[in-house]
Amino acid sequence: MAATSFKLNTGAAIPSLGLGTWKSGPGEVKKAVSYALSIGYKHIDGAYCYANEDEVGEGLKEAFGNGVKREDIFVTTKLWCTYHSRVEENLDKSLKSLGLDYVDLYLMHWPVPMNPNGNHERFPTLPDGSRDLVKDWSHTQTWKEMEKVLATGKVKAIGVCNYSVKYLEELLPHATVVPAVNQIENHPSLPQQEIVDFCKSKGIHITAYSPLGSTGAPMFSAGPIVEVAKKRDVSPACVLLSYHIARGSSVLAKSVTESRIKANMELIKLDDSDMKTINGYSEDLKKSGKLVRYVYPAFGVDFGFPDRS
Numbered sequence: 268m269a270a271t272s273f274k275l276n277t278g279a280a281i282p283s284l285g286l287g288t289w290k291s292g293p294g295e296v297k298k299a300v301s302y303a304l305s306i307g308y309k310h311i312d313g314a315y316c317y318a319n320e321d322e323v324g325e326g327l328k329e330a331f332g333n334g335v336k337r338e339d340i341f342v343t344t345k346l347w348c349t350y351h352s353r354v355e356e357n358l359d360k361s362l363k364s365l366g367l368d369y370v371d372l373y374l375m376h377w378p379v380p381m382n383p384n385g386n387h388e389r390f391p392t393l394p395d396g397s398r399d400l401v402k403d404w405s406h407t408q409t410w411k412e413m414e415k416v417l418a419t420g421k422v423k424a425i426g427v428c429n430y431s432v433k434y435l436e437e438l439l440p441h442a443t444v445v446p447a448v449n450q451i452e453n454h455p456s457l458p459q460q461e462i463v464d465f466c467k468s469k470g471i472h473i474t475a476y477s478p479l480g481s482t483g484a485p486m487f488s489a490g491p492i493v494e495v496a497k498k499r500d501v502s503p504a505c506v507l508l509s510y511h512i513a514r515g516s517s518v519l520a521k522s523v524t525e526s527r528i529k530a531n532m533e534l535i536k537l538d539d540s541d542m543k544t545i546n547g548y549s550e551d552l553k554k555s556g557k558l559v560r561y562v563y564p565a566f567g568v569d570f571g572f573p574d575r576s
């Protein structure tokens with residue numbers, strides 16, 4: 268059986284599978300959250316930036332009304348870039364929308380501070396159309412603010428997203444609290460082994476996002492994934508999600524479709540030969556320079572990802 272949770276460096280457990288909510292639209296996400304929790308999902312992943320946390324909160328409320336207990340589930344949300352110098356303010360906004368007193372995990376969404384007083388509350392731009400970034404505030408300062416909110420009890424753990432080894436090496440010397448999690452784009456077309464290994468060596472848990480390749484789930488048709496799926500008599504989604512569990516990572520799958528939300532709960536223990544097939548596929552892509560990154564916001568920043576493509 269595949270692991271159902273992993274231990275964080277705080278001692279708490281993070282469920283192996285979470286429901287993603289990015290791009291889950293109005294009228295969809297409340298139902299998705301409530302349904303997922305009703306069938307046994309234990310982790311909901313959201314973010315201030317997704318602009319749907321009010322509805323995620325309605326879904327949580329409905330689930331609690333149907334008997335789900337707050338202490339039995341794990342809720343993650345994220346600090347947005349225009350709030351890097353106002354961490355508690357952004358957290359309070361998310362908590363209010365979610366209808367919660369605390370979240371289990373609060374993540375810095377991107378290590379990129381953006382102008383808090385720009386022409387847009389979430390995506391400020393300069394006259395030339397480029398992102399309006401703050402140059403005199405560092406992500407390491409943001410981390411100190413994240414550490415402060417940990418002390419309030421409104422978050423049970425803090426972590427980061429989209430951190431390369433380069434950025435972690437900048438952050439860690441300034442950190443009193445080592446991030447509990449690094450949430451990164453991760454799938455066989457972007458294995459990010461360097462970051463996975465580095466995080467493991469520092470006790471930072473990896474959560475994989477966009478495991479299906481994000482919108483339209485393009486990873487489903489990759490030959491070696493289909494091959495393993497056929498061999499194990501499961502769906503490609505099951506292989507793509509189980510791949511992370513085999514690597515010791517938790518995984519987030521987004522869907523607003525009930526049948527898919529349910530199907531994505533099927534996780535199996537992939538064996539060495541399955542992983543060899545999948546890893547061989549990743550190696551081949553890497554060698555031919557064909558790794559794929561599906562999520563790459565136009566910040567105009569070098570994140571130091573070794574395998575950007």
Ligand SMILES: NC(=O)c1ccc[n+]([C@@H]2O[C@H](COP(=O)([O-])OP(=O)(O)OC[C@H]3O[C@@H](n4cnc5c(N)ncnc54)[C@H](OP(=O)(O)O)[C@@H]3O)[C@@H](O)[C@H]2O)c1
Nearest residue numbers: 287288289428476477478479480481483520521522523524
């Ligand atoms: N920290 C970050 O910067 C960051 C960035 C990106 C994502 N994330 C998190 O990670 C979550 C997952 O990533 P993602 O949303 O990019 O993509 P994903 O989970 O890889 O893929 C979602 C897409 O796959 C479809 N899908 C889901 N299950 C399926 C199934 N069994 N069969 C066929 N299609 C299926 C969904 O369609 P339907 O919904 O129409 O069913 C949707 O189009 C996000 O929602 C978010 O919570 C975090």
